[in-house]
Amino acid sequence: MDNDSVLNDEAGSLEHQACYIYTPTSDALQSTPKKRKAVSTSRTPTSKREKVDSQNCDGDETRKHGFPTLLRDLEDKDTVKARYHAFDRLWRDVERRTNDVLAQVNEETLEAVSTFVGESSPERYGEKLPTGLILTGPNIAAHGILFEQINTRIQNVDRHGRVAILTSKDSSNLKNVLKKVIRLVTEIQSGEDEEDEILEPQGGRSTSRYNYDPEIIQDWCLNHPGSKVVVAIQDTEAFDPAVLVELISILYQYVHKIPFILLLGIATSEEIFYEKLPHSTIRLLRGDRFDVQRFEESMEQVFEEAVLSSQSLLKLGPRVADLIFERQKDHTRSVGSFVMALKYAYMTHFYANALSVILGFVDDEQSLNKVLSDAHCEAIRNLPSFKNLVESTIPTFPWRARDLLTSNTSLKSAVLSASKECQRYSSNxxxxxxxxxxxxxxxxxxxxxxxxxxxxxxxxxxxxxxxxxxxxxxxxxxxxxxxxxxxxxxxxxxxxxxxxxxxxxxxxxxxxxxxxxxxxxxxxxxxxxxxxxxxxxxxxxxxxxxxxxxxxxxxxxxxxxxxxxxxxxxxxxxxxxxxxxxxxxxxxxxFYDLKSPHSQVFAPKPRPSIERALSRPGDYLGCDCCNAGGEDAGIEGSQPYSAILYQLYLESPALIGIYDLWSAFRVVSLGDKADEEADEDDEEEKELQAQFYRALSELRYLGFLKYSKKKTDHLVKLAWKGL
Amino acid sequence: MKRKREDIPPAPAPNATPSRRSRVKDLTSAPNTPSRTNGTPRKVAFLAEPSEAELGRSPRTPRQKQVDLNDDTTDGGGADSLIVRNANRSAKRKSVRNMIQRSIREDLLDEEDGFDDEDNLAQRIFDDEDAGSSESDSDEERAKAVSSTPGKKAPGRRGRKKKEKTPPPVVTVEGPTAYFEQSRGRGKPSSTTATLPPLSPKTYFRLLEKHGDKHGTDIEHLASLHKANYDQWAFELSQGFNILLYGYGSKRNLLMEYVKKEAAMGSTVVVVNGYVGGLTIREILNMVTTAVLGMNHGVRFGVNINEMIEGVLQLLDEYKDGGKFITLLVHSIDAAALRTSQAQALLAQLAAHPAVRLIASSDNILAAMLWDSSTLTLFNFVFHDATTFIHYDLEISAADESEGIVDVITGGTAGRSGKSGAKGVKYVLASLTGNAKSLYRILVATQLGSMEDEGVGKDKMGTEAYGVAYRTLYQKGLEEFICSSELVLKTLLKEFYDHRMVMSRKDLQGSEVIWAPFRKEELESILEDIMLG
Known part of the structure; x- marks a missing residue:
């Protein structure tokens, strides 16, 4: 491995440095020497721009998409590019429509919350603190987005005032919470110029006030009459209850001076929320509750728009759909991750299937004919569905079947009509x-x-x-x-x-x-x-x-x-x-229906794969020596040391004596020679010992074992295979 | 089962003896064998042998077990061994199975009644076989045992013998059965006091360097397969996914080479070595800032880490608007330094930014437990199996550093006291008063001085011999105004004792000697730390 030595050299001392900006060696940059500067000092956008411009535009294009040339390199450059553009266009379309749907998803809730905020006034709620309970549902991944939306809606669209979003991470103590609220409420509005004024009290105490004094907000309110101050807590369940109680009482005390409104995101249920707070606190609150659309509903809408709609040319096949929806149902329950899975389906299809280029030209007969090369036609003839077509044609129109097999022109026309047929099927x-x-x-x-x-x-x-x-x-x-x-x-x-x-x-x-x-x-x-x-x-x-x-x-x-x-x-x-x-x-x-990349990429099995690599290294290495035994080959001296050690480890009880492990390891590794009496200073023995230590360290690093604290010289087993 | 047992054929010819291990395999592969639930046949063999014979044949030592294991490898090498193996699914195997069943029964019922006829037969078949095969071994053994000098090996043997008497360990190596079997606790693994002769770090690294990999070409081939995916990775990254590699073997080189390609195409790359001990998330954020703004940017973010990330994200927003992005490479994203939920949450926020393309590797088998659903959604990972079989040299040396490498080199023997470790000392010291630090400094410096005088090696432990007399320490403390009275000194020392940073003993004259139980190397680094801090 020549590259390796280069790498090691250039990494040099850097490999022990915690983090650094990678600077390619001159060696690596010989092809594009100009760029070095751009990389090391990225502050020079102008020079970088020039470099990009100076580059061959075509090369830039390939670099951008990185699509490989398929069909045993018979695919020409333009087709590869066309494939990429087809992907880009079709996915963009789906993405746009999905985003529209997603934007609609929370619309109702946003509208209701915003109206609530706008209408709340001391006259309406009297002495109490106006509070909105937002029942967000259990998918915590979506909460951040929802609160962001609320923020934008209230702050920028409807302009009711300021929103300070708090998460449980801020709930360490009341002071921090107040500081954050003050910062969020005052800083954004005032922008960079007034930052000093706010920063100054942060440094210590300002002339009259601490930086967590709510009166700062009061001052701000004087400058911004009519603005409401919304304090939104994203994950109420995780928020420290004691701090929450204090926060509520403080907001309550100021509510006649500052138009505070409290929004609480609740993932569980109202009852649980009420149980968490003392009655005296709950009595301070008055307001309304808002339901967020159920996951199933929004998911269904997105599905109908992104997959079912006849506008989506590429559809999910049943196998991959089952896989994705099962994962949704059992694990993720998030619309966002579904969209990502769908995107990955598009990506895989266009990246690896040369024929996917057809999707780009379904309405354009001429371009389609042009883009389909002989290699493409050959590939089409290898499709199982082509075989079906021909076989079904033979009894009725034998000449047509022959045409399909021999003439590219008739095949192309068949492709065109087939694509029409597929679209019709989809819309039907x-x-x-x-x-x-x-x-x-x-x-x-x-x-x-x-x-x-x-x-x-x-x-x-x-x-x-x-x-x-x-x-x-x-x-x-x-x-x-x-x-x-x-x-x-x-x-x-x-x-x-x-x-x-x-x-x-x-x-x-x-x-x-x-x-x-x-x-x-x-x-x-x-x-x-x-x-x-x-x-x-x-x-x-x-x-x-x-x-x-x-x-x-x-x-x-x-x-x-x-x-x-x-x-x-x-x-x-x-x-x-x-x-x-x-x-x-x-x-x-x-129809995209390949199960394998999806299951591997989104639902990986890291632990089994490590276990497999160590217990049956031949599977990965593909060498003859380790594969000899077939399914249950067991330990072989020729396997990598870590694999040998791992398999011995599997056989061991929960507490392993290092010396025992070593003797077993020695025997397996040395094979015949193990019988010879060990010589203390034998170089080979020492070397094996070094390998043993390294293998041990690796297993420890991987999390399989740790040193026992109770017993000297012993290891504690931490993982059981297949468990 | 019953019927089968009755028609046991006569014992096979002695020269066709299959290895015991191969029998183990046969048993495990056969359905419904009792071996799934109980000990290895290997052990059963010991159990089944008359115990006097075992004791009488004293050289039946660790070596015996080694031979057993060895059989497998020697057998496995030959092509005809398979045939032999298959051919011998016969009396031998069945008799072993019988005995296993017996032993299970004994286990369960704890019955001590004699063998019935069948078992007797099985026992005889097995014993005949075993005597034939093991006698020659033990002869050799004896000869060697005589010739070899009794040294460190001796305790080992004693230990092994004890182990042989313990109840059978297990043959099942997978699944819940294995867990319950192996954690039952009655199989005390070993009471051996034998330890491995220590290797100095220098020799360790020299030897490893000298030795090439066993599967050099295969490993290279594997790497080339992964490298073929570079384009795909680039595409995935460009589409807003982040990549996480998993699988056995160091993925460092693989990633570095990918990054080299990326950098050659003009993207900015920030490399994070997660395995380096002192890494903090703050450093990563700072580095990203530097990557965005260039060196000496002079931008300072708030003290609060949450404020900091907000600042960085804003910077990245602007950066993105310029059509640029940063490739963030994190080696071992699951390494100890990044294992806090805060670090992962911040990394996830960073990774979720469209201007950041994260490509990371994970090694620990439990890595997936780092993330909850919301972080995972932010990360938006696609996972790729990148099993490389390349040794984790850098990663483990960094991981071991924190526990003291000697710990590993000597198999965890040298540093039971060192386990609390020099690193721990630094933490403790950091929380102590200046006076306490000074006192420890005096102690360490004096001890180092006497170690220097003796000219001891770097990894030699500090012991009583190099210690400082209590009175001397007190005097020095007085001189440097560290302690005004003995009481103060004792209070200071108490803290050290609690953290096992010092040891003390009364010497022959009855005066107390105090020393720090660390290796010279560690002491030096501690001293350095105190002086600098």
């Missing part, structure tokens, strides 16, 4: 999903709110959704629906843009007419609807059904017909739309 899917959700929300709102769309998604893509209980339940309930509910359903569905909207509207008017003609109270019923009954034996059910049938009026019968036909239409419609995506030609390009 989106429409059908939307329709189904609406239907579900009308007929069984309970279920609709329980199971979010994104959990149905993968089933739908597999094409097996119509056999799932969720689907059958919905259809069955529709059949049973009374006329009022059904009417509501028809009207809702008619509003959606679909091929049936007119027929739905028609049925709706028919049902309405029937209902009007009906004399009996309670709406029309269908034969499927059994009135609620606790008598559930088959016989009694049948008897009642018969009764019911005979009791049905002619309107009921007509209504029944409408319901049956509508449900039939719907069922057929869904069955048609919810077909497996794998039937599509080029689905590999329009």
């Amino acid at each position: 899917l989106a429409e059908a999903v939307n329709l189904f959700r609406k239907l579900q929300s009308v007929v069984s709102p309970q279920q609709a709110s329980e199971i979010p769309t994104y959990e149905l998604y993968s089933r739908i893509l597999w094409g097996e959704f119509t056999t799932r209980p969720a689907f059958r339940d919905a259809i069955l309930t529709t059949k049973k629906a009374g006329s009022e509910k059904f009417l509501l359903l028809l009207n809702t569905l008619a509003e959606l843009p679909s091929e049936f909207s007119s027929s739905f509207a028609e049925s709706a008017s028919k049902v309405e007419a029937l209902q009007a003609g009906k004399t009996k109270k309670g709406g029309l019923i269908t034969e499927f609807a059994l009135p609620d009954s606790h008598r559930t034996t088959v016989k009694s059910g049948r008897v009642r059904l018969d009764e019911l049938k005979s009791g049905m009026t002619s309107q009921d019968n007509d209504y029944n017909k409408i319901v049956t036909s509508t449900v039939q239409t719907l069922e057929n419609y869904f069955k048609e739309r919810f077909k497996p995506y794998t039937n599509l030609f080029l689905h590999e390009i329009f």
